Amino acid sequence: MSLHLPRHRLPDPDPGHLPVIWTVSVSRLTGLLGDVIPEFDRRARIVPINLGFEEAVDVIGQRLRREHCDVVIAGGSNAAYLRSRLEVPLVPIQANGFDLMEALARARRIALRIGLVTHATDVPTFGSFQHSFGLDIEHRRFVTREDARDCIADLRANGIEVIVGTGMAIDHAEQMGLPGVLLYSADSVRQAFEHALELTQTLARSGAAPIRRRVTARHRERDPVLLGDSPAMQQVRERVALYAPHDSTVLVSGATGTGKELVARQLHAGSGRRGRFVAINCGAISESLLEAELFGYTEGAFTGARRGGRVGLVEAADGGTLFLDEIGELPLALQTRLLRVLEEREVLRVGATEPVAVNVRVVAATLQTLESLVEAGKFRRDLYYRLAALRIALPRLQDHAQDVPALLEHFFQQLGQRASPLDAAALQRLRDYAWPGNVRELRNLVDRLRVHWPASTGTLGLAQLMEWAPEVSDSGRLDVADTPSDGKMPLMAGHRPAPETVARVLADCGGNREVAAARLGVSRTTLWRWLRRTG
Template sequence: MFRCGPCPYNLHIGKGSAEDQLKHPAGCPTRPGWQKAIGGNMLAHRATDSRLAQARSLLELGRAIPAGLLAAPIAASWRRCLDAGLDPHHPPNVGRIEQHELERHRAAHETARRLARAEMQALHRQLGRDSFVLAFADPDGVLIDSLVSEGRRGDIEAFGIVPGTVWEESLVGTNALGTASASRQRIAVRGAEHFFTHHQRLSCIAAPIFLPDRTLAGVLDATCFSEAYAPNARAIVALAAAEIEARLFRARLAGKRLLAIHGRAEFLDTAYAGLLALDAADRVVAANDQARFILAGLPEPIGATFGALFAPAELRPGAAGTLTDRAGRLFHARLDQPETARPRKIAPTQGVPAADAPVAEDPAARAALDMAARAAARGMPVLIRGATGTGKEVAARYAHRASGRSGRFVAVNCAAIPPDLIAAELFGHVEGAFTGARRGGAAGLAVEADGGTLFLDEIGDLPLPLQAALLRFLDDFSVRPVGGGMPRLVDVLLLTATNVDLGEAVAAGRFRADLYYRLAIAEITLPALRERSDIRPLAAHLLEQVAPGTRLEPAAASRLARHDFPGNVRELRNVLARAALTGEKVIGEETIAALLPAETAAPAAAGQSVLRDVQARRIEAALRAAGGNISRAARALGVSRNTIYRAIGRTPPTAAG
């Protein structure tokens, strides 16, 4: 039985009456001709497989391969491999450089890697976490970053797809990463199209990424086992590569006037826009491929003046307008004329002094804070998740100090600002931009954070139109005031926080997926206070802050540790502040008990159940902090791996042999 989703019928293929078949939409298996088309596709695939098998036999026999047996890019790659002296019978090991060399390659291509990482996060979700591994290689073929699910890591690493490996085509044969680099074009290498047979279980898609001067910046790759290959993945990878290329263009030419053009206004902020960089004499100094495509039939853009390409027009900086090219075609356009970024001295990261560091003896809390600090030190956006009162702003301030930035920490509560004023508060406004605008305008909070950190709390409450504006800001960190005016480049570390499940918000259409992936390059989750094992030292630290010289009796600390604290750290601080009002230098259990709900006696079985719940929450938090790695979570908790496996209901793997 074939179930047709869009149709009201459930029919055996080819069985319905002609009248029934005509009621089905195009593409339904019950329409006339569908079986014939499917049969034709299957025959075509079989013919392709037959030709590929024939070509491989000839390759392994050392004979010439006639034209037409292989796709032209694959045939050209095989010829290059043979010219390089590779023998299909003797596959080499994939080379791997030392860690210090890998760090040198990463540093040399940090901007491209950072932009690629954001797209890899998005691709991993789009293509399927357990289906594809994402990789980014530098122009030398060195894989400098990868993204793979824990469940697939062992299988993928067996093929050598790990950071530090070298995938140059002349060394390891036809492979998507190396072949895209050698040919400077997008390519898919499926199964037996690989030069060496030990890669035939894999299907790979790769797209080269170019700098504005057309030199290679790197290669983006998506690899899966051949049975999981999805044809639409080629288009998705190509679009991701175009996004990276567009952002590299803007980053490399941030000091120039940038002209974006497209036939539709909504595409001016996407990878589909044509981008032209203009110097002070209105001469084009750089153009992306999309601009060349859009302006087909006109002179080569680079070196041409604005007047040679477009009719005279007035474009307000930062505002959308229209242009007519010399062929008479009308385009939507926007001219960005940012202020040249001032060089900034960023103090080297020295870590955060112990006196300024939050108390976090709990393994999950400590791991989350450490990850935030490492990401901030590298200038990466950090998304801080956690329930209300778990200390998200404390974590953000800690990350700011760890970043070594000398500028201000500017905190913005997105839920506390009226929706129609958020853009003006963040990005500033010109005088008269709206009713109630300040005389002389305002620079905006993003400008106040220049050289420092911009912390957007309650990011999940940001309205959708503002999400688009924030995404545009993240493209080039150019602040465009409401009402026009000159854009200004800023240098900020962006930290965000929410107690909303953004994944669920994306699925419900309340939050943009592309913005979520940009914000969550580094994502941490702060555990609820009831899940933490360090309530006693945390309470002592908070009490010292609200009442220096005051301490808790051990029994009082134990009473606090037994409380559930639905309000988390904020509630704990408030309880201690009220307790300190008694004036006692040593706060006893009676004082604390009077400020908390009465404890109720529970049967032993219920007590054991609560204990199990607490243990399960701690294990869950440790696993979350360890990225799902059983061994790391076990080490953090000081228990065996078998304990973790029992807690999560999985059978421990048995030793081989």
């Protein structure tokens, strides 16, 4: 009996940019992979590694120091062992009900008394399957190699005549004189390759950070850092260093442009987690698309769903960190699903009946006051407490203006200039400026000045600064009536400005939404959403 499941075939990628997939296998699975790999060698560069467990970890670790790999494919206990020990995402080869039916049919032709031996993560629906078909089959699960050996010995002692199971189980069975039938099929291997290819595209769409294999001086120079010698920034760095090694969720709060994603990336970098850093803005995607993007979906889950389904970002971040920006915009229905991921350590794809175990750390960020959303019934209280296990509050640039000179030097050097060209008067004006867009606004300003005032031009004075950056003058700021006495924008208390204020700021900026968003202290996505709601 052979059943071939329909599957979606992603288009062939650019041959010059093929994803790299390493397959890790031993025993019978190696031969099955060898049969299927030729079907995918035009869509990915596939490297077989015919090892398992400790040997595979050692060899892969050595190769990653000099080679690139996007995804690893492995099966059974090998996949479970490798998942937490590799610096790349892993896609397991998973047996399904059709595989089980076909394997049992082959085993029944060998003998009547059948033993099924699987890793603890395989064939979760076997109990109901066995009951539905009235089968009398002995099923054993194992975790370690020693467990597998003991399971086979126990089944043999109880009169079992043939073993259906993973490659390791079959090896042990044949060593004890029992015939074995491999549980996996060519279709389950094909499905793993499709998921691996989909995962590489998902990570590319989400802007996931590449795996950091070796930390060298060259890498450290390129890595973004939290700059500033002010007490406020020193405290932020101390919190990041303290929280990074722990798996607890972290809630990062602060106005737009203060560096919330940078903090999340540093938490990931210092965590020792081997998976990817995956980021998504919860306020930039509609609810219907956000659910599929976060949790993935199965084939036929809804009209237009891809054949074979799709990996969600939660699964893509397995073993790593999932950064949820603008968490306050997450719809209530999806808040419940996210809470399940955090509490049960598993994700249920849209349309699926069986969850998938995940090991993911969540870092959430908000520019709103989540407590006010909780009180208003717009955010689940239990999710809030779960997300806010650890908290980091980022200061506005206005509150650590003493760091502006150091930031200017850093950004100019980052853009290829040896030092900041600003004279004392221009520098003082920037220190006195309110910076509603915070560090992001400063970074964009430096980029603009670099274009209009290259290093060869000489010192940049106050007059030239006002010409190229009129927003830093008094007339370029928001009216006092629009801003509370402490300088904070109303939205920082969990509210948004009145539509008239937003319209006036947009008009003052000549319709430039990027500049208007910076003055309002929000992202362009948030400004766009405000404008859409008010018409």
